[in-house]
Amino acid sequence: MDQGLGGLLRAVRLRHRRQVLLARAVHRRRHLAVVADRSAAIRPGDILGFLCVRNEAERLPFLLAHHRKLGVCHFLIVDNASTDGTCELLSAQTDVSLWQTGASYKASRFGMDWLTWLMLRHGHGHWCLTLDADEILIYPHWQTRSLRALTDWLDTQGQVGLGALTVDLYPQGPVSGYDDAGGDPLARLQWFDSGNYQVQVQPRMQNLWIQGGARARAFFADQPRRAPTLNKIPLVRWHWRYAYVNSTHALLPARLNRAYATDGGMLTSGVLLHTKFLPGIIDRSAEEKLRGEHFGDGAQYASYYDRLTADPVLHCAASTRYTGWRQLEALGLMSRGGWV
Amino acid sequence: MTLGVVMLCHTALDRAAQVARHWAVNGCPVVIHLDRRVPDSDQKALVAALADLPDIRFSPRVACEWGTFGLVEATILAATQMLADLPGVGHVYLASGSCLPIRRVSDLQDHLAAHPDTDFIESVTTADVGWTVGGLNKERFTLRFPFAWKRQRRLFDGYVTLQRLLRFQRRIPDGLVPHLGSQWWCLTRRSLTAILSHPDRGRIDRYFRRVWIPDESYFQTLIRQVGARVESRSLTLSKFDFQGRPHVFYDDHLHLLRHSPAYVARKIWPEADLLYRTFLSDEANSLPTPNAGKIDRLFAKAVERRTKGRPGLFMQSRFPAKGRGGNVSAAPYGIFAGFSALFDGFQPWLARANDARAHGHLFARDRVEFASNEAVFKGGLSDSAPLRDYNPRSFLTNLIWNTRGETQCFLFGPGDVQDIASFVATDPNARIFIISGAFAVPFWRSGLTVAEVRAHIARLQKVEADLLALLDQPETKAKVRVWTLAEFLENPAEPLEAIVDELNPRAPDRTGALPRILPLTGFGAFLQELRNQGMQPVLMGDFPADFDTSAESQPLSSPQKTG
Numbered sequence: 089m090d091q092g093l094g095g096l097l098r099a100v101r102l103r104h105r106r107q108v109l110l111a112r113a114v115h116r117r118r119h120l121a122v123v124a125d126r127s128a129a130i131r132p133g134d135i136l137g138f139l140c141v142r143n144e145a146e147r148l149p150f151l152l153a154h155h156r157k158l159g160v161c162h163f164l165i166v167d168n169a170s171t172d173g174t175c176e177l178l179s180a181q182t183d184v185s186l187w188q189t190g191a192s193y194k195a196s197r198f199g200m201d202w203l204t205w206l207m208l209r210h211g212h213g214h215w216c217l218t219l220d221a222d223e224i225l226i227y228p229h230w231q232t233r234s235l236r237a238l239t240d241w242l243d244t245q246g247q248v249g250l251g252a253l254t255v256d257l258y259p260q261g262p263v264s265g266y267d268d269a270g271g272d273p274l275a276r277l278q279w280f281d282s283g284n285y286q287v288q289v290q291p292r293m294q295n296l297w298i299q300g301g302a303r304a305r306a307f308f309a310d311q312p313r314r315a316p317t318l319n320k321i322p323l324v325r326w327h328w329r330y331a332y333v334n335s336t337h338a339l340l341p342a343r344l345n346r347a348y349a350t351d352g353g354m355l356t357s358g359v360l361l362h363t364k365f366l367p368g369i370i371d372r373s374a375e376e377k378l379r380g381e382h383f384g385d386g387a388q389y390a391s392y393y394d395r396l397t398a399d400p401v402l403h404c405a406a407s408t409r410y411t412g413w414r415q416l417e418a419l420g421l422m423s424r425g426g427w428v
Numbered sequence: 429m430t431l432g433v434v435m436l437c438h439t440a441l442d443r444a445a446q447v448a449r450h451w452a453v454n455g456c457p458v459v460i461h462l463d464r465r466v467p468d469s470d471q472k473a474l475v476a477a478l479a480d481l482p483d484i485r486f487s488p489r490v491a492c493e494w495g496t497f498g499l500v501e502a503t504i505l506a507a508t509q510m511l512a513d514l515p516g517v518g519h520v521y522l523a524s525g526s527c528l529p530i531r532r533v534s535d536l537q538d539h540l541a542a543h544p545d546t547d548f549i550e551s552v553t554t555a556d557v558g559w560t561v562g563g564l565n566k567e568r569f570t571l572r573f574p575f576a577w578k579r580q581r582r583l584f585d586g587y588v589t590l591q592r593l594l595r596f597q598r599r600i601p602d603g604l605v606p607h608l609g610s611q612w613w614c615l616t617r618r619s620l621t622a623i624l625s626h627p628d629r630g631r632i633d634r635y636f637r638r639v640w641i642p643d644e645s646y647f648q649t650l651i652r653q654v655g656a657r658v659e660s661r662s663l664t665l666s667k668f669d670f671q672g673r674p675h676v677f678y679d680d681h682l683h684l685l686r687h688s689p690a691y692v693a694r695k696i697w698p699e700a701d702l703l704y705r706t707f708l709s710d711e712a713n714s715l716p717t718p719n720a721g722k723i724d725r726l727f728a729k730a731v732e733r734r735t736k737g738r739p740g741l742f743m744q745s746r747f748p749a750k751g752r753g754g755n756v757s758a759a760p761y762g763i764f765a766g767f768s769a770l771f772d773g774f775q776p777w778l779a780r781a782n783d784a785r786a787h788g789h790l791f792a793r794d795r796v797e798f799a800s801n802e803a804v805f806k807g808g809l810s811d812s813a814p815l816r817d818y819n820p821r822s823f824l825t826n827l828i829w830n831t832r833g834e835t836q837c838f839l840f841g842p843g844d845v846q847d848i849a850s851f852v853a854t855d856p857n858a859r860i861f862i863i864s865g866a867f868a869v870p871f872w873r874s875g876l877t878v879a880e881v882r883a884h885i886a887r888l889q890k891v892e893a894d895l896l897a898l899l900d901q902p903e904t905k906a907k908v909r910v911w912t913l914a915e916f917l918e919n920p921a922e923p924l925e926a927i928v929d930e931l932n933p934r935a936p937d938r939t940g941a942l943p944r945i946l947p948l949t950g951f952g953a954f955l956q957e958l959r960n961q962g963m964q965p966v967l968m969g970d971f972p973a974d975f976d977t978s979a980e981s982q983p984l985s986s987p988q989k990t991g
Contacts, residue, residue, distance in 0.1 A: 232680040237697055244673050253744040283807020283830035286819035287742045296747060300822075305804065309812035312819075319744060348745045352753040354737040357745035406804045420741040420829060426669050426734030428681075428727055 429518025
């Protein structure tokens with residue numbers, strides 16, 4: 089694959105791209121105004137969480153509690169001009185360092201420039217978990233084994249990152265069907281698509297490209313190529329030289345994208361339970377359509393937003409009710425790999 | 429005589445202290461060796477934490493880098509101290525800081541008291557050992573290993589390669605027969621004393637300083653020198669992954685560990701509160717009957733999962749390359765081309781006779797024809813043609829994966845989207861049955877004139893010829909049966925029997941009702957008319973122009989019945 093002159097050229101180009109990403113991140117650090125910097129409390133070996141959020145006051149308490157319990161020691165969060173009290177909520181947490189910015193989310197690579205800076209500055213040598221506010225990481229044995237047990241296992245395996253599939257969870261009826269009072273989103277979003285994920289490898293960076301799930305089925309049946317990317321590598325033993333290229337879907341250097349086995353075996357992987365389809369999505373989609381901050385080519389996704397705003401029903405007879413990680417493993421959506 | 433425990437510690441010292449206390453309180457004196465690389469402040473804390481227990485001693489410290497002689501040296505130092513200071517010790521148990529006794533200490537003491545002269549140490553000759561990983565087996569003893577495997581991997585590997593290239597061989601000292609085995613042993617005072625006071629020890633130690641991972645071979649080899657009564661098994665449960673790295677036990681292994689016949693387990697996750705709490709409690713544990721097989725199976729399964737995966741599953745952490753299972757689906761499935769054009773009720777027969785799910789044309793151009801015409805099939809597969817065609821391979825492997833336990837069959841033809849053909853051709857699970865040329869029958873039956881359908885038939889014939897050529901390639905792994913239309917009609921019952929043999933060999937009822945073949949009287953003339961108009965129908969075989977199917981228009985009976 090990476091042989092010959094072509095491979096060399098590609099390596100040089102990717103290296104350049106990574107340097108540009110890092111330079112951008114260093115430059116964009118000026119966007120960030122510190123609200124609460126408690127990063128002095130970070131100890132060597134701590135597992136760190138990175139987030140970029142906007143108006144997520146409802147989801148954050150659960151998100152923080154879940155990942156705190158798994159063993160994230162410190163959260164480094166960028167608040168992109170929230171108006172719903174997110175900032176106050178976060179700055180009150182003793183294990184959160186918070187920065188604020190009013191700059192454009194889209195122009196900052198959907199927040200990745202800011203997070204890359206924070207990771208460059210604080211993440212080096214740590215296992216870093218980068219999430220969206222509507223993602224909940226689970227992995228094999230997560231109820232009984234901490235994230236540190238997992239990262240320790242990955243370290244012994246020489247695995248630098250953990251791959252995780254984003255699984256869209258949805259309610260049984262229309263998405264507006266449940267009251268949106270915060271708390272455990274999994275109590276309300278219990279259904280998912282178990283076996284309609286399309287997998288391919290993108291040759292340039294050797295990363296997987298997985299699409300499918302409920303959103304592809306319900307919203308992108310006519311233009312599947314535009315369906316959301318579901319593969320992520322959210323947990324990485326970070327080095328300041330690393331950079332996420334596109335959300336947490338792909339990384340540079342490209343070797344980090346090999347979070348999958350090509351020899352027929354299986355590596356350990358997890359799942360990001362995606363809690364996007366809470367009732368708030370209806371108003372939010374209307375707003376996002378106007379802001380146009382979420383996709384490179386926003387116009388292409390207008391109908392997607394329209395359908396989200398129209399209170400869709402994602403549940404169908406073929407939907408599966410979520411019961412736990414063992415079920416997801418049996419269905420082949422995550423794997424213990426060799427982890428006993 | 430009592431049991432003494434040597435503990436080699438380097439991390440999680442609070443847990444090590446807890447375990448040392450447990451041993452000591454239960455009447456086992458302990459000598460702790462602490463890795464030289466551990467900060468002195470941590471040592472002080474450990475010493476202070478155990479200061480109330482006179483039976484816990486600390487040996488002089490050396491650095492214990494993995495794979496080097498330091499570990500053996502540490503063991504020797506601590507064991508020497510134990511034998512010298514504690515004359516009452518009859519057996520010495522070597523453990524690490526992350527070992528945890530998983531049965532009552534008194535059980536172990538009783539066991540050793542019953543076998544006062546037995547050394548429990550795994551000791552296997554290099555020729556017989558099956559668990560070393562990475563090819564270094566005998567070579568552990570015949571090459572030199574001056575570089576640290578963990579820190580200087582390139583130098584390590586390079587130097588090994590160089591020595592192999594130069595055919596360099598160290599001479600194994602006279603009389604030594606290399607043996608390997610688990611690092612964790614339990615030796616009698618007599619054997620241990622004999623090893624430590626071996627007349628040739630200086631020379632032997634010099635030799636072992638350059639042996640790879642000597643902690644798995646030093647005592648294991650020397651025990652064979654001192655004429656001991658060896659029981660070649662370790663009393664410590666430790667499991668390794670397929671690359672030889674130790675597995676860790678967590679809280680959720682409690683049940684498993686209780687089934688182990690071993691007395692001590694390694695390695696224990698330092699945060700496994702439940703394990704430490706349970707096994708270090710004073711309450712007498714009533715243990716279930718040991719079942720080592722259960723543990724072995726679990727770990728063997730993990731190795732299989734890691735190295736072989738689950739065939740037919742393509743996911744986040746498994747995407748095999750082509751030669752490694754990238755073209756294999758999860759289970760056998762049937763593809764049928766041409767059958768539905770000839771038979772009335774072919775799909776129901778297919779489903780019934782093969783105990784299978786019989787889909788329509790899954791790869792039809794306009795939409796996916798699932799068996800019961802569902803809009804969304806099992807697992808959330810959509811009937812959208814664009815979604816399917818975006819990644820046909822994922823579509824098919826998902827379908828087969830989602831329906832494990834139920835054979836899938838579907839119709840295929842030259843009118844369908846053909847992109848999946850290259851995948852199914854190389855998939856050993858594909859069973860492909862083709863009646864070539866049968867695609868023309870519906871055109872004839874449609875009542876359109878030859879002039880109207882000629883171009884269509886010519887195009888589809890080309891498509892089908894391409895498919896047949898693809899299936900004829902040497903790299904084809906699918907099981908393919910092709911009949912020309914003419915061949916097929918000579919005895920239609922036999923191919924149908926062949927299908928059942930292939931897809932449902934244990935079908936209870938072979939002679940059940942076969943589907944009804946549709947009348948073909950006049951089709952021969954239709955083909956002749958095609959020829960007359962300048963198109964050459966070749967895939968149908970040698971189809972007689974005056975073919976009359978009045979006989980075949982009856983329900984078919986199977987050969988057994990007619991014969």
